[in-house]
Amino acid sequence: MTNWLPDLSAGDGPLYLRLAQSIEAAIDSGVLPPGEKLPAQRNLAFDVGVTLGTVSRAYALMHERGLVAGEVGRGTYVRERKSHTETGATEVQSLAGTQTGDAPVGKLRFDSTGAPQVGQAAAIEEILKQVATDQPTEVSEYTRSAPHRWQEAGMIWLSRAGWEPDAESIVATQGVHAAIISVVAAVTAPGDRILFENLTYSQVARALSLMGRRILAGDTDAQGLVPEDFERICQQQHPAVVFLMPTLHNPTLAGMDRVRRQKIADIAQRYNVLMIEDDIYGILIGDAQPMLASLAPERTFVVSGLSKSVGPGVRGGWVSCPRHFSARVKIAHKMLSGGTAFLLAECAARLVLSGAAREIRTRVVAELAARETLARESLKGYDFRSLPQVPFLWLHLPEPWLSGTFKAAALEAGVMIDGEDEFKAGRSDKVHHRVRIAFSNHGRDDVRRGFELLRTVLDGGLAGYDSAS
Template sequence: MTNWLPELEPGKGPLYLQLADRIETDIAEGVLAPGTKLPPQRNLAFDIGVTIGTVGRAYNLIRERGLVSGEVGRGTYVTDHKETSLVLPVAHTEPFGGTRSATIPSGKIRMDSTAAIEVGQSAAMERLLAELTKEYPSEIASYSRTLPASWQQAGSKWLSAAGWVPEPSSVVPTLGAHSAILAVIAAITVPGDKIAFEDLTYCSAARSVNLMGRRSIIMQTQGSLTPDDFERHCAQQHPKLVFLMPSLHNPTAATMPEEHRRAIVEIARRYNVWIIEDEIYGSLMTHDHVKIADLAPERTFHIGGLSKSVAAGVRGGWVACPPHLAARVLTAHKMVSGGMPFILAELAAKIVNSGDADAIRAKVREEIVAREAIARSAFAGMEFTSQPLAPFLWMKLPDPWLSGTFKNAALNEGVLIDDEDEFKPGRTEKVFHRVRLGITVPTTRDEVRQGFAILRRLMETDNASYDSYS
């Protein structure tokens, strides 16, 4: 038995999660060697000043992660597992995380969102909802327990790109793209499995992974994921699943080259890694890039939706699955979301199948192009990354601005933006000195110009007045 005693920090997240993470880190670093017997739960609880229930929850969690084994009356022992010798990133102790406020202050210019621009969607919605309620009065009044072919056909149509058309029977309608991500994770992973994310990404997915008892690992990159980065992490960390945004990466606005897509597919096959291909922003692009799902249909879950290009409020999403897994993902989606509301699923399908979605998307694209041009003019001479059809900019801050400080200064001046920490899936020493500026939520181009003018003035101002000395 070891004399090992962990140090926990009150206020740094749930104590049981801190304890589990501490045990995992000490196993990875060799402090707790394979075969080591952990202290009895009652003894450890007394020694570190927590309840026995806290220790019990921590021990159960590390058992789920495959780090220990044990029997009643015999004790808990560190397992001899090849992965325990690796130094793993420290997991979040606060699964909800994020740097956005839970509530949105009123009277601010919102550049912290990339929901589809308002281009008159309400007219189409009014017409389609009237048709829907007239055609399906009983379905609206009850739970949806069917999967109409029209829902899957709409998903196949919306997800199709670059010559790839998913088989409708492989498509699962979901309550938006985020819900699709959770359904896939629930369907093909178990607590303790590792899911790989780039060091900048859509972090709500990574936080959800941690909340579900899976472990997010960070793939350190040099700006965008390369095949070498991916293979290194597969060899060292053995992820079960990787989350990618290849066609329009959030927040960097990068596009993965085709040769990298093909190489990553081959690496995923060698290491038996599942792939989530999140194309929520890709639906805005007009240039064709080969889809990972087309290259590796047996292991790729291709996800898309309406929120960035048609209407976020509809919550319309779909996931094209490897054929033998569609039923499993459908069931998992029902479990994690409570089920697909008929009125939203039918509305999303009608928007796509009627052609209204394409017409709305064309208007949204046109407005994004105009606003991105305004950004290029407003920030002339400054460093940022964008694409003409991207609904956001990845802005480099001039010295001496830090990302979090600039976000707070912008809020004080009436503009909501996202700092870089909003897109970091875990703790990292890497600093980008960037912020993401969304361009789609302001109601007019003049409001966009006003927000940009405020931000440019701030960037050209010494930040001393915004430093905190408290």
């Protein structure tokens, strides 16, 4: 074992982060070569004059970054670092799951929940023409400031169920995903724990893992996150942020009542946990339950956008921040995204301020209701959850189907769907035997055909599916 000791005078941030940076620098320079054993945590804490907790947190962060490996009874060792060409694409693909882009030729995409086509292109085209005519300089240059109207549009779009944010608290973002990532980057550091429900919008959980945050998963029931488990995790794991979809959960369609929301807000207050309230589907279903932001305004970030109700290609999103946080989130968003695209942000704002977004939303809801009716007709007799305003359903698979096997059988039949593993924040032993079937892509005739194909697979059972050997 080397006599190396870290230099904590260099680097930025808290001691554990500086210690982690020193370890990583030593590994990069070869001072700590692959296979080298790191000092015992207690010994290192004594040698450099820090607490054992500081060292433990730094070592845990090194584990998260894949730089070291711990062996019970033997200690912590520097891992062999493969080249970027060997590991980079593989690791990112693994974190991204199977959502790799375009569908195979001839397959129907029932794995996407953006707003269906209802003629919104005409309204978007007209607004884009207006922007190019009215603001040719801004369109052709970098965005250096955010007009106040972007915040006004966000205030209008986020206001719901009697809650209205202050326009000054709003940050315009490149969609909801970017909003969530920016919030977490602004209020946490690498190594901090972020809590998700055990089924969730997993793409953001995986993105945060790439950023060095540690992901926790809480138990859920028919309403979402279980308060008792939330409190247990707060006591034992001390998460910095919890991500929630209280109005309409993706993929389960669960919704929290007022009592549940109040319990969650009270626990977050008691343990000083910040909350991200994803309300992207709230604008579709118009739920009257109070927003978490109205119950705990000092610790709740609300994110929403246009992707599910107007059009995902606009990339219009907003986040409402608690007092004093908006500047930090705005800077984080700029650092992470390279800055807001003026054309898209201005288009999103004008869609909202002109009333066009609300009118498109009305047509989208009507179209989704018609498609949900098709689902009920085609899948009659099978157990699933759906709502007329929501672009997906949550199907419980009959015996002896497994989620992954049914997903493969559906693809073979011509339909891409999402298995339950696509929504797990991390590894889990809990099995739901469910799949999510989305139906906002394609025209209505293709949607009907897709449901009929899925019905055929369900009716045929495993006897009708021969997996590749």
